[in-house]
Amino acid sequence: MKELPRSPIAHLPTPIESLPRLTANLGGPKIIIKRDDQTGLALGGNKTRKLEYLLAEAESLGCKTLITAGAIQSNHCRQTAAAARRVGMDCILVLNGEEPEDPVGNIFLDLLLGAEIVWTTKKDRQDTLEKVAKKAEIEGKKPYLVPYGGSNPTGAAAYVYAMQEFVEQSVKADWIVFATSSGGTHAGLALGKEIFGFKGKVLGISIDELAEPFAKKIYGLVKDTALLLDHELQMGPEEIRVNGDYLGGGYAVMGELEKEAIRLFASEEGVLIDPVYTGRAAGGMIDLIRKGFFRKDETVLFWHTGGTPALFAEKYRKEILT
Numbered sequence: 001m002k003e004l005p006r007s008p009i010a011h012l013p014t015p016i017e018s019l020p021r022l023t024a025n026l027g028g029p030k031i032i033i034k035r036d037d038q039t040g041l042a043l044g045g046n047k048t049r050k051l052e053y054l055l056a057e058a059e060s061l062g063c064k065t066l067i068t069a070g071a072i073q074s075n076h077c078r079q080t081a082a083a084a085r086r087v088g089m090d091c092i093l094v095l096n097g098e099e100p101e102d103p104v105g106n107i108f109l110d111l112l113l114g115a116e117i118v119w120t121t122k123k124d125r126q127d128t129l130e131k132v133a134k135k136a137e138i139e140g141k142k143p144y145l146v147p148y149g150g151s152n153p154t155g156a157a158a159y160v161y162a163m164q165e166f167v168e169q170s171v172k173a174d175w176i177v178f179a180t181s182s183g184g185t186h187a188g189l190a191l192g193k194e195i196f197g198f199k200g201k202v203l204g205i206s207i208d209e210l211a212e213p214f215a216k217k218i219y220g221l222v223k224d225t226a227l228l229l230d231h232e233l234q235m236g237p238e239e240i241r242v243n244g245d246y247l248g249g250g251y252a253v254m255g256e257l258e259k260e261a262i263r264l265f266a267s268e269e270g271v272l273i274d275p276v277y278t279g280r281a282a283g284g285m286i287d288l289i290r291k292g293f294f295r296k297d298e299t300v301l302f303w304h305t306g307g308t309p310a311l312f313a314e315k316y317r318k319e320i321l322t
């Protein structure tokens with residue numbers, strides 16, 4: 001497998017910890033956690049790994065400004081803004097939503113990190129992004145367009161290497177469960193499983209897309225990433241496991257499932273998870289445990305992908321405590 005150029009900005013390997021009180025509360029299986037919320041870049045998260053490779057690409061092209069897009073409380077955007085600063089680049093973020101009077105959570109951090117924010121609607125986001133990129137080009141800012149969620153083959157490759165890291169940590173797991181949304185983390189872990197011989201199963205809990213079309217999309221990214229890494233792919237599309245049963249009220253709508261998971265992780269283990277991604281994935285995992293989906297003698301690894309700054313957003317903070 002090819003080694004891609006990397007700009008080392010993450011704290012790796014991330015630790016793996018046991019969650020004995022959560023395990024006891026749910027009556028087994030054994031639950032452990034991999035702390036990619038502790039990747040070390042401006043409050044961490046899964047995008048740090050992807051940005052190491054995207055940043056290396058941007059630097060090799062002589063780019064000076066990172067441009068990306070996301071939702072109002074995007075963790076990807078906050079980490080992109082921080083990554084730019086780590087290597088002396090500028091950052092422009094195209095965010096869909098209403099500019100808040102009191103910026104909190106990730107938006108506060110975007111501003112603190114000196115990112116320029118361009119506000120748009122979800123419908124116009126792609127169009128706005130293209131216009132912003134064109135303007136930056138004309139102004140000589142040498143822009144590099146970071147893909148949505150960092151999920152192109154270069155970004156997904158980071159999670160192939162993350163699987164290598166996990167396999168080298170020699171911790172037994174029968175399942176890896178995590179939040180999947182733009183698909184890069186999922187594609188990387190699934191491809192990494194094949195390349196590094198992980199024997200367990202990789203199960204993504206979908207945040208905002210139906211299981212079947214989403215699994216097809218992820219498989220497409222697996223194929224493209226394998227191509228980038230010069231790996232001859234063996235797996236078929238049926239090996240991409242997506243659970244789409246926990247879409248709730250839609251993207252970023254926190255329901256009882258997410259609230260209970262956030263409270264349980266905090267009160268049992270002192271671990272913070274977020275209202276949009278890890279809260280939904282953990283809520284799904286907890287529900288699956290209660291339904292007997294996993295065997296009691298199995299070990300389930302929850303791969304924590306970050307997102308905790310969104311806990312401070314007004315619309316979530318108040319509700320979580322009530």
Ligand SMILES: Cc1ncc(COP(=O)(O)O)c(C=O)c1O
Pocket residue numbers: 045046074075076149151179180181182183184185186274277278305306307308
């Ligand atoms: C905290 C968190 N977890 C999980 C994900 C999903 O990862 P991916 O976009 O690679 O599917 C995201 C994406 O933004 C995220 O911010």
